[in-house]
Amino acid sequence: MSELNTESVEATDAPTLHALMRNRYGTSWLPTPNAPDTRVNDVIETLLSHRSVRAYSTQPLPADLLQTVMAAAQSASSSSNLQAWSVVAVRDADRKKRLAVYAGNQKHVAAAPLLLVFIADLSRLRRVSDVAGANTPGLDYFEAFLVAVADAAFAAQNAVVALESLGLGCCYIGGMRNKPEDVAKELGLPPEAFAVFGLTIGYPDPAVKTDVKPRLPQRVIMHLERYQQESSEALTDYDATMNAFQRLQRMAELDWTTQASRRVRGPEALSGRDRLMSALRTLGFGLK
Ligand SMILES: Cc1cc2nc3c(=O)[nH]c(=O)nc-3n(C[C@H](O)[C@H](O)[C@H](O)COP(=O)(O)O)c2cc1C
Structure with a gap:
């Protein structure tokens, strides 16, 4: 043992x-x-x-936190420097509550003082090219989507490291992909912008031990x-x-191999994300 x-x-x-x-x-x-x-x-x-933190203290976040964290996020490498990602910072309690429901009723989404939603964003490249009078069929390929998702992920992970180095705790929220169209509407996303995941942020609740x-x-x-x-x-x-x-952790014991296998057993285990491809097409992505 x-x-x-x-x-x-x-x-x-x-x-x-x-x-x-x-x-x-x-x-x-x-x-x-x-x-x-x-x-x-x-x-x-x-x-x-690193450990994911899902319980937060009432300590307010520093006023300049967002600027610092965004500078760290933007310091990540970016494919061809296209910077095909955006962030929506959510502090409004009602909006966080609605997003928590979309993410599968995850209470820490509503409870966190700050939620950052990382967006794979091809819309800006489309706009920039339109203004430049350039054609943009390159954005219709799966490659462009992959670049945007990877850029968003690199930026988010830089944000996580910066936050944790400052004593804050955070947790990624992949549940943001459960209902992509609802999340897009809630955040006012334009076509070709997709919420890849959220990131809950707050000072860790000292009463809740995480390992x-x-x-x-x-x-x-x-x-x-x-x-x-x-x-x-x-x-x-x-x-x-x-x-x-x-x-x-005083949790029920379950082998990782069993847990991981259960997670990939079929569409019923995907919390609605089995229809992600069609949702992405609805959101305007070409994905050729
Ligand atoms: C892309 C991504 C999505 C995740 N989505 C969720 C989520 O929706 N809810 C949650 O509580 N944790 C979520 N997590 C956290 C993982 O469960 C966690 O990182 C993993 O169990 C490892 O634990 P650790 O971060 O404490 O090391 C997510 C992590 C990643 C990287």
Whole structure:
């Protein structure tokens, strides 16, 4: 039976890579022997300490937070610098409530003081090109949509890292894709703009403990030179590590392999997203 090592880290001292890695992987993967005592910088510490936060304190957000976070988001690389993404920042309580319902009644969407909705946005490129008098059939291809989604995701993840480095907590909301047309209407999106996911933001509620959720062992996801299928033993190790995490969280134990398989079992498990392709066409995307 695998146990999670929740090695505590001295408040006054930078954690060792070893301590951060043990939290990130449990016992299903251990760093190489020369790594344990390596001191890490603040960026690595922030990244390895990530956990989704779904309960927020009443502490108000700093007035300049949005500007800082957006600058971090816009600092992400962008395919051909097309910057094919936008954000809608939602603070209005009623609007958050409606979006929470669209996202499958997720209470933390309404409860978070700030919700950022990341948009894959081809509409601006269409407008810019129209003004320039240029033809834009290139925007009608799936490639353009993929570029926009990837740009939105890179920007969002930069925002997450910036927020967490400032002591804030956040949670992605893929539920924003459950009812894409309703969300688009609520946010006043033009054609060819699609809410890829939301991001709830707030200071973590100190009364609610969240822990770092272990990830798959590196030997499962990283391949040297050529792809090699993972061993079943590595997956069994990870199931045991996740079971230990669930016990720590006082959650029902469920193997990751079972949980992941259930999530992809069919359209009934997709919370309405099985009709995403037709919704995207309704929203004006060509997707050739
Ligand atoms: C694109 C995306 C969509 C997600 N959607 C939701 C969501 O709708 N609701 C939610 O509570 N968590 C959501 N999550 C959070 C994941 O459940 C979480 O990242 C995962 O379980 C790993 O946990 P961790 O972030 O604490 O490490 C989403 C994460 C991503 C990356």
